[in-house]
Amino acid sequence: EPEVTQTPSHQVTQMGQEVILRCVPISNHLYFYWYRQILGQKVEFLVSFYNNEISEKSEIFDDQFSVERPDGSNFTLKIRSTKLEDSAMYFCASRTRGTDTQYFGPGTRLTVL
Amino acid sequence: AQSVTQLDSHVSVSEGTPVLLRCNYSSSYSPSLFWYVQHPNKGLQLLLKYTSAATLVKGINGFEAEFKKSETSFHLTKPSAHMSDAAEYFCVVTRLWFGNEKLTFGTGTRLTIIP
Numbered sequence: 001e002p003e004v005t006q007t008p009s010h011q012v013t014q015m016g017q018e019v020i021l022r023c024v025p026i027s028n029h030l031y032f033y034w035y036r037q038i039l040g041q042k043v044e045f046l047v048s049f050y051n052n053e054i055s056e057k058s059e060i061f062d063d064q065f066s067v068e069r070p071d072g073s074n075f076t077l078k079i080r081s082t083k084l085e086d087s088a089m090y091f092c093a094s095r096t097r098g099t100d101t102q103y104f105g106p107g108t109r110l111t112v113l
Numbered sequence: 114a115q116s117v118t119q120l121d122s123h124v125s126v127s128e129g130t131p132v133l134l135r136c137n138y139s140s141s142y143s144p145s146l147f148w149y150v151q152h153p154n155k156g157l158q159l160l161l162k163y164t165s166a167a168t169l170v171k172g173i174n175g176f177e178a179e180f181k182k183s184e185t186s187f188h189l190t191k192p193s194a195h196m197s198d199a200a201e202y203f204c205v206v207t208r209l210w211f212g213n214e215k216l217t218f219g220t221g222t223r224l225t226i227i228p
Contacts, residue, residue, distance in 0.1 A: 004156075033215070043157070043203065045215040056215060091157060093216075100145050100164065100207055102216060106156035 004105035023092030119219035136204030
């Protein structure tokens, strides 16, 4: 069964550094999402992406964040200058047309020191 | 606007006994409702979803949930708990058939199974 994959599974970085989190959505899916879960808190929406542009973004998704679909398979989340409070589990999700069911990847745990 | 409230942060049941995880929702629109499960160090797996068809929804691993509009509830149940059910469970709401709508998560319920 097709799955959403994410790399790396764990990323450790220094405050102020740039990180890129990578996702490979399910191949025929057209809608892509990033969510995050700070330890002990609920999963929060960051951004949705369709047709090579952002559809919606939350207040969390400020100018330090960007998303890109650089080719036909990858979907990336970039944080330009990481802060301590960016430490969280980041989930990528995707969905196909005609359903509102989103399928999630296993997540990338980002630790900012 | 939409939100979900999971009424219990932690539920413990003995193996073989019924499971009830409670969820209430609030939505200005007709909702789609989901339950996702997260096993330790794993991603989010879809258990089941409600999208305005049958109000009793069956999911994977013997779980089911009933949509009750009058009570704005979508509780998750299972007749007999198994050790492998130990996980975090999230109730999730989105706007029904609204295209690229984000998911709104509850705070989660950690289910512990006592041998």
